[in-house]
Each structure stands twice: as C-alpha cells, then as structure tokens.
Amino acid sequence: MPDTCTAVVIEDDADVGRLVQTVLSATGMQVRLTATGTDGVAAVRGHCPDLVVLDYGLPDITGLEVIRLIRSFSAVQILMLTGHDDLTETLLSAGASAVMTKPFRVRALREQVEKMRVSHLEEIL
Template sequence: MSKRKILLIEDDTDIARFLRSDLEEAGYEVDHSADAMSGLVAVREHTPDLVILDLGLPDFDGTEVLGRIRRTSTLPIIVCTARDTPDEKVKILEGGADDYVVKPFDSRELLARVGVQLRQHGGAPIEINGIELNVQQRLVRYQGQEVRLSPTEFNLLSLLARQPGRVYSREEIEREVWDGRLPANSNVVDVHMANLRGKFRDVEGYGIIRTVRGIGYALRS
C-alpha cells in the first residue's frame, strides 16, 4: 500500500523539522513548503491527501491559503495556530478548515487528528452514533439499515459529519453544499434538513440531527 501524502505548510524550520520527523515515523510521506505561494503550488502539483497549515506565513496569511484551496478542493486541512480566541477558532472553521490545533501542541495530538481526518476522507466509513457513512461509495447505513439519500442530502450529512456536535450555520451550509448560490431568505436548507431527518426516522433514527434555533444544525455526537 502506498503511503498517504501530507503537505506541511510551515515557515518555522524547527517546527517543520520535528513535525516532519514525527509524521514520517508514523508512516506518512511528507512534503514541506515554507511559505504560502509554494504551498499553493504544492497542493496543485503534488496532490496531497491532507494539508497541515500554519497561519503565520511570511508572504501572506494562512487564512488566504485556506480560502484558495477551498475554492478548488475538498482535501482535509488541519490548521496549526497560536490564535486561540473563540472568534478566531470560529473564523478558522468557517473558512474551511476541517480541524485545528493550538500552538504549542503535543505532536501525538496532531497525529491523532491527522488519522481521524484521513479516515473520514478516505475509504474507511465514518461511524457516528450508529451511522455508517462511506464517502467514496456515497452509502449511508443506520444500525445496519441502508438510508437512501439524494445527492444533496448526502452532501448535507457529510458536512455535518466532519465535526459531530459542532453547529453549522445556515450560511456555512449554503456555502459548502450550494456554493452560496441560494436566493436570499430561501428555506431550501431547512426543507432538505427536514427530508434528511425524515429518512432517518424511517429507520428509527430519531434525534440524529439537532436544530439550534436561529443558528443552524449539528449532527449529534
């Protein structure tokens, strides 16, 4: 089996050296970029399986890198940041990051998070509260029973399953699932969520999706 490829975008040479060593010891193939522009080139040319992204890059901010990658790719991105205020964390996640770690961090924590993201975006099914979601096969089961979803319903569930328990706002959902192209004051998100709930109720999957009034939706963790 070929090694999974990790792209590390980090300008601190000491941090990059230690992380590269730990990742390679864990069995990954690692490519390193020390600035934003070379990192974007590496994403395009080397097709990594996952990106570990520092925000404090010398040429421009890592949030810009995050946004540019997200315009063309859904590959998993873990942000490494010293910014630990709630507003900054929300901004990182809403900007398209799949996960983040706050510096300083234990490399074991980062390796665990890398493993989770690769499982979720790879061939192994995601398993949450009786739900088995296979992204590659676009197949969903609940307690062993297949749940037949439309393409849009599957995309909605996949989005919520990225971070179970996290509340996704309607704006985030519109941006991720519909590319932000819904008309103003549209109830399309709510209608699709209701349909998704109904299909889980049909297989006795009650309370799978949580509504946070006035904010959005979350998958119960």
C-alpha cells in the same frame, strides 16, 4: 489510507515543520514541506495531497488566505496550526477541517492526523 498517502506541510518555522514532517512520516505518509503560503498552494495544486497541515502566520500570506486559495480548487483535509485560539471559528468557517493551537503535544498531533485519516477513508469508501 494506502502507503502512498501524501501530505503538504506549510510551516515557516523550520523546527515545527520538521517536527510535523517527522510525525507524519512515522504514520507512513510522504511529506512535502514548504515555508510560504504561495509555495504551499502550488504544492497542493501539483501533488493533490490527502492532508495539508497549515500554519496561520506565514511570511507572505496568512493561513486564512491559503485556505481560501486551496478551497478554490480542492476539498483536501486541512489541519490548521495556530497560536491564535480566538481564530478557531473563523478558520473552520473558511474551510479548515480541524484547528490545533500551538504549542501542541506530539501525541495530540498524531491523534488528530489519525482521526483525519479515518475520516478521509470513510469519505472515499
């Protein structure tokens, strides 16, 4: 992906959000960080990102509902972060591209993001 690649991170835990932002920024992505599902959906609609990193447990609506809202207008890749490993199949069925269980290792996050970037490149070529 070009250097202008963008990501929207939807995460209400400020520490986790900053960690994800740092990892994505280190890969050359421009990152928009939001703390609620509603703000995240608006950011996706307004910025047409290449990647969304989405927390399941948000203060206003669940990550599952955010997936459904985003899928109503976008095919962007969505990396779901959740502490609920029992929701993996449900989240993938709803439209998540990949699911990572919290807590996660920074290296695993970087690897997953890179895998998704390569997949995205293959889709657009």
